[in-house]
Amino acid sequence: MKKLLSVVLGATIASSVWANEQSFEQYVDGLKQEAREHGISEQVISAAFSDVTYKPRAVKADRNQPEKKLTLDEYIPRAVPDRKVKQAKELYEKHYETLSRIGDEYGVQPRFIVALWGVESNFGRFTGNYNVIDALSTMAYDGRREAFFRKEAMAALQILEEGHIPVEDFKGSWAGAMGQCQFMPSSFLAFAADGNGDGKKDIWQTEADVFASAANYLSESGWGDKYTWGRQVKLPQGFDTSIQGRSEEKGKYLQEWSRLGVTRYDGRPLPKLDEDIKAWLIAPDDANGRVYLVYNNYNVLMKWNRSYYFALAVSHLADRIVL
Secondary structure, three states: OOOHHHHHHHHHHHHHHHHHOOHEEEEEEEEHHHHHOOOOOHHHHHHOOOOOOOHHHHHHHHHHOOOOOOHHHHHHHHOOHHHHHHHHHHHHHHHHHHHHHHHHHHOOOHHHHHHHHHHHHOOOOOOOOHHHHHHHHHHHOOOHHHHHHHHHHHHHHHHHHHOOOOOHHOOOOOOOOEEOEEEEEHEEEEEOOOOOOOOOOOOOOOOOHHHHHHHHHHOOOOOOOOOOOEEEEEOOOOOHHHHHHHHHHHOOHHHHHHHOEEEEOOOOOOOOOOOOOEEEEEOOOOOOOEEEEEOHHHHHHHHHHOHHHHHHHHHHHHHHHOO
């Protein structure tokens, strides 16, 4: 009976998601009315929604999960292959003057700006071909995270209202992530920056704006350019791995970790800094996989994307840029 009840409940939830009480067109009418209440002009509303289309592929992409979870030993070489490292180094050198200026302004090491650029969009090559309004309207209508996507739809309309990009060029991912740094619309409004002084915030085509926007996000989220992100470490035999995690109370100073027997991956002692800093022990797979001590900058990367794997891919690429 219990199993039958769970099946029935599951079917009910699925039905409520997939069979909305209103049509997509009716739902869009509601988005338009909300936009008016947010002060969006009729001209922008008309242009943004003129050919709005429900995108089943966006819903499918949201629901598709990888059948097999890769370990870090499998994931890192795929996410940061040698060819991407080579490209990152070349682009780092090519744009170094701009990167250095922006890095100094925002207090972010240029290698991390380039690494984020590479992991997010393969240096601007993959930014998505979905109309942003189509994608966000579809995801809001789907209903699984309606409040989130509805809020992002309003932010997207605000971007159009402010004239940052023409509606015909307003492209992004199936989830509405936009441009070469893949900002959601609300992140654009909060963090997008003018990196070349032309008065625009163009994260789609202008690399200086992409760099400045990424650096501004990190800076405003607590980044510190005195330190790196962390390092892979080795644990002593019998180490109590229950103390791993990124909660505030699990952070310890480096020398505390040293006293517990944690070393660099090659067995050398952890660094002794003039000013000891807090670090957190993480084992994203398990204690038998890769283990890291991470600093606050890593926690900032996790604000950008709440994936241990994403943050480690960015971190590893940033390290290899300057090797």
